[in-house]
């Protein structure tokens with residue numbers, strides 16, 4: 001059976017998007033891993049599966065899978081790409097995505113720019129989740145990082161000079177620290193001034209990516225909580241820049257940035273056995 005897919009990216013964070021209301025593909029960890037593999041499959045940081053929403057207020061139900069097969073509650077860049085995909089199909093500007101982290105309103109600003117409302121950050125240890133009741137603003141780990149959930153768990157290290165940090169070396173160990181029962185995305189942030197920061201993220205289940213949207217949001221939230229940043233920031237990552245605003249009135253985190261269609265294609269499901 002041939003399955004259609006779209007390949008997209010948001011500042012280098014890349015995705016394979018499959019419309020499962022049409023395809024009805026069954027998934028398990030092996031199949032996800034092979035589809036995401038850059039040599040054996042199509043290749044991407046996350047596989048995104050779209051299907052009919054269960055909530056009437058939503059336009060689509062969106063599930064995000066890391067290359068290892070684990071499902072992630074949130075994916076900021078993926079949500080922006082799905083919005084551009086919907087815009088291409090329905091020629092509308094506003095959508096509501098149903099994700100396991102809740103309903104996310106999104107808006108197409110122009111053909112290459114999408115804004116997503118990532119919802120309210122969660123700082124309580126049970127919500128992130130952390131393994132025990134500790135102060136999420138200063139975790140009891142070397143470097144005292146901060147933690148927050150943007151629908152998925154994020155840990156933020158504030159460093160003086162990002163060029164002295166090896167995110168691969170540190171990230172792969174910290175992702176699995178016992179303090180994070182569901183693992184964590186590990187971000188490293190260098191503040192440039194109160195409205196600009198450099199960020200690199202080791203993504204849980206995916207490794208070092210060129211950009212991480214939820215990681216950008218977590219970086220701004222944690223920087224504001226620490227008194228290091230204003231609520232409106234430009235976040236500079238290896239693949240490009242995002243604008244993140246933590247709205248004071250609603251407590252919602254809004255993220256705006258570029259999206260790109262790379263190509264569409266088909267793969268034969270028989271070559272990817274369950």
Ligand SMILES: N[C@@H](CCC[C@H](N)C(=O)O)C(=O)O
Pocket residue numbers: 013045046064066071072073074075076077078152153185203204205206209211212213214215
């Ligand atoms: N690339 C994403 C985050 C994807 C999920 C993450 N690896 C996790 O496991 O939580 C983004 O843009 O937010």
